Amino acid sequence: MRSVLIFYLCYLLCLGLGLACVVGVCVWNSWWRGGFAWDGSSHQFNWHPVLMVTGLVVLYGNGAVVYRIPLTWGQNKLPWKLLHAALMLLSLILSIVGLCAVFDFHNSNNTPNLYSLHSWIGIAATALFAMQWVVGMAGFLLPCSPISLRELLKPVHVWLGGSILLLSIAASISGINEKLFFALKGNQSYAMLPSEAVLGNTLGVLIVAFGLVVLKILANSEWQRPDSSPEDLAYSPVL
Ligand code: HEM
Numbered sequence: 694m695r696s697v698l699i700f701y702l703c704y705l706l707c708l709g710l711g712l713a714c715v716v717g718v719c720v721w722n723s724w725w726r727g728g729f730a731w732d733g734s735s736h737q738f739n740w741h742p743v744l745m746v747t748g749l750v751v752l753y754g755n756g757a758v759v760y761r762i763p764l765t766w767g768q769n770k771l772p773w774k775l776l777h778a779a780l781m782l783l784s785l786i787l788s789i790v791g792l793c794a795v796f797d798f799h800n801s802n803n804t805p806n807l808y809s810l811h812s813w814i815g816i817a818a819t820a821l822f823a824m825q826w827v828v829g830m831a832g833f834l835l836p837c838s839p840i841s842l843r844e845l846l847k848p849v850h851v852w853l854g855g856s857i858l859l860l861s862i863a864a865s866i867s868g869i870n871e872k873l874f875f876a877l878k879g880n881q882s883y884a885m886l887p888s889e890a891v892l893g894n895t896l897g898v899l900i901v902a903f904g905l906v907v908l909k910i911l912a913n914s915e916w917q918r919p920d921s922s923p924e925d926l927a928y929s930p931v932l
Pocket residue numbers: 741742743745746749750792795796797799805806807808809810811812813814815816818819860861862864865866867868869870871872875
């Protein structure tokens with residue numbers, strides 16, 4: 694009972710921090726960075742942080758902990774599998790649009806692509822995520838995939854899932870830092886800690902806190918959905 698209560702406290706924290714990250718990144722890019730457009734300008738770039746943080750951090754993190762909610766354990770696993778896959782698909786789509794925004798912005802302004810450490814970590818996170826989604830879909834939802842394969846895949850899927858979250862947090866932190874150094878110049882330099890820098894730093898801290906709460910939920914074995922429930926054994930794949 695105590696463990697369930699602590700889970701829900703962590704889950705509430707996860708929802709609250711996730712919401713704060715989305716609000717923070719939207720406020721930063723709409724009020725401080727001038728809003729959004731799709732015309733090759735810096736306003737197009739502004740989609741990038743918003744879509745990456747919303748997709749590859751917040752939606753991804755929430756999708757990862759869906760199975761851990763104790764309230765769902767007595768129920769058929771299939772709808773929760775579908776919800777997990779759907780949240781991850783939405784997260785992947787937002788991330789891909791977010792990457793298109795920055796690649797297109799760079800190409801329109803003759804800026805080289807993929808030169809920074811941020812971009813290397815970020816592209817690795819997105820590529821691994823796309824691969825994880827395809828393998829997960831085939832391994833866990835296709836009827837032809839045998840139980841033995843699913844058992845083999847599961848620990849790798851869980852480990853890679855946590856690693857992708859770590860990579861996307863590293864990408865977000867380095868991206869925020871890079872943007873603040875690029876954008877804040879003159880008497881509004883980063884070192885003067887103007888209000889935009891405080892907001893950017895705070896956003897980074899919120900993203901790290903969100904990631905730590907998600908990883909804590911994933912790491913606690915007491916919060917893992919019991920595999921042997923009759924509902925799970927009665928599972929039949931959809932496709
Ligand atoms: C999961 C999160 C993120 C991922 C996977 C990611 C990925 C990437 C990638 C692959 C590029 C290279 C695009 C190109 O070479 O044309 C890039 C560029 C950039 N990103 Fe992100 N990003 C993320 C979050 C953020 C955030 C939150 C910011 C904050 C503003 C940001 C700021 C930048 C900046 C300034 C660039 C252009 C400079 C550069 O290429 O390093 N990114 N990002």
